Amino acid sequence: MAVEKEKKTCGQVMHEWKEFIWNPRTHQFMGRTGSSWALILLFYLVFYGFLTALFTLTMWVLLQTVDPFIPKYQDRLSVPGVMIRPKTEALEIVYNLSKTESWDDYAKMLNSFLEAYNDSRQAAMNEFCQPGRYNEQPDNGVLNYPKRACQFNRTMLRDCSGLNDSTYGYQEGRPCILVKMNRIINFYAGANQPMNVSCTAKKEDDTQKMGELAMFPADGNIDLMYFPYYGKKVQVNYTQPVVAIKFLNLTFNHDHNVECKINAVNIATDNERDKFAGRVTFKIRVNKD
């Protein structure tokens, strides 16, 4: 009958629990007195308060060193990358003259790229600048935000603007390619001297087959007024300058490997490891029966 003795009645268990939760004799709540609870509460309050303060302080110190308008870790020595439009995965512009659908996408890509350059939009967004000099807008103690950018009108691309010829020459086998230089914040491209884009056949033997090129703006010139670029947050309406190349007499059914590079005194184009530094190479081929 010892087993029975050990067993508690339901009422006893209830009573024990009640006493555990609130013991009127010892004035303990869940086994602790009020002052004990208060101490525990105080400890956690101080502990978490300290953690929060530490976190906030660290965050604050970190943010003090960050200028919201200039990316902190940018490579000042970097050379601008160069890219073409239309851009394809392998940088190959290949199409068949008699098949509209084979070049239609290229024209569409150029259309969407050039929309921001519409004269009306440029007139609304950007200002007319004096050519041949940097568009500097220093802060001189006070923040000079937002900064203005200079107009680059779509009509400046003439035969490659897609305005008079919505096929950008693709239909007649005299296609246009746009060359653009990637943006680098605070980079004074050209070091105050004129710069331009030039394109050549990768293999000299192919120069004849590549035929003549037309460049827009004339001579592939890139004006200094589009530099320096101050960053997306500061110079919201900035549109980068582009140079259009029109192949006037491309030999059909032939792979042309073309290299376009930026000629500027402070842009190196001979980096072996980065083949997009200051230059870009692409293939163009127009098939014709």
Ligand SMILES: *[C@@H]1O[C@H](CO)[C@@H](O)[C@H](O)[C@H]1NC(C)=O
């Ligand atoms: C830009 O101009 C082209 C040609 O005039 C027009 O088709 C297009 O809708 C314009 N885009 C914008 C965004 O103004």
Ligand SMILES: *[C@@H]1O[C@H](CO)[C@@H](O)[C@H](O)[C@H]1NC(C)=O
């Ligand atoms: C761009 O086009 C607009 C509208 O036609 C014109 O007012 C402005 O002077 C042009 N800007 C440049 C740089 O040619």
Ligand SMILES: *[C@@H]1O[C@H](CO)[C@@H](O)[C@H](O)[C@H]1NC(C)=O
């Ligand atoms: C940017 O362009 C808008 C029109 O699209 C214009 O209202 C605004 O003033 C421009 N901002 C700057 C900083 O040029």
Ligand SMILES: *[C@@H]1O[C@H](CO)[C@@H](O)[C@H](O)[C@H]1NC(C)=O
């Ligand atoms: C389009 O053609 C007209 C008439 O031939 C010419 O005046 C205009 O300059 C051309 N526009 C472009 C952007 O080439």
Ligand SMILES: *[C@@H]1O[C@H](CO)[C@@H](O)[C@H](O)[C@H]1NC(C)=O
């Ligand atoms: C176009 O190129 C061919 C050979 O590639 C050449 O015979 C012809 O004279 C060139 N035409 C022009 C207008 O340059």
Ligand SMILES: *[C@@H]1O[C@H](CO)[C@@H](O)[C@H](O)[C@H]1NC(C)=O
């Ligand atoms: C292009 O720029 C280079 C170097 O800045 C210069 O030597 C060359 O004459 C320029 N070419 C043209 C067509 O302006």
Ligand SMILES: *[C@@H]1O[C@H](CO)[C@@H](O)[C@H](O)[C@H]1NC(C)=O
């Ligand atoms: C170009 O397209 C036409 C029509 O589909 C086709 O007959 C021809 O073989 C194609 N030519 C080449 C070189 O791909």
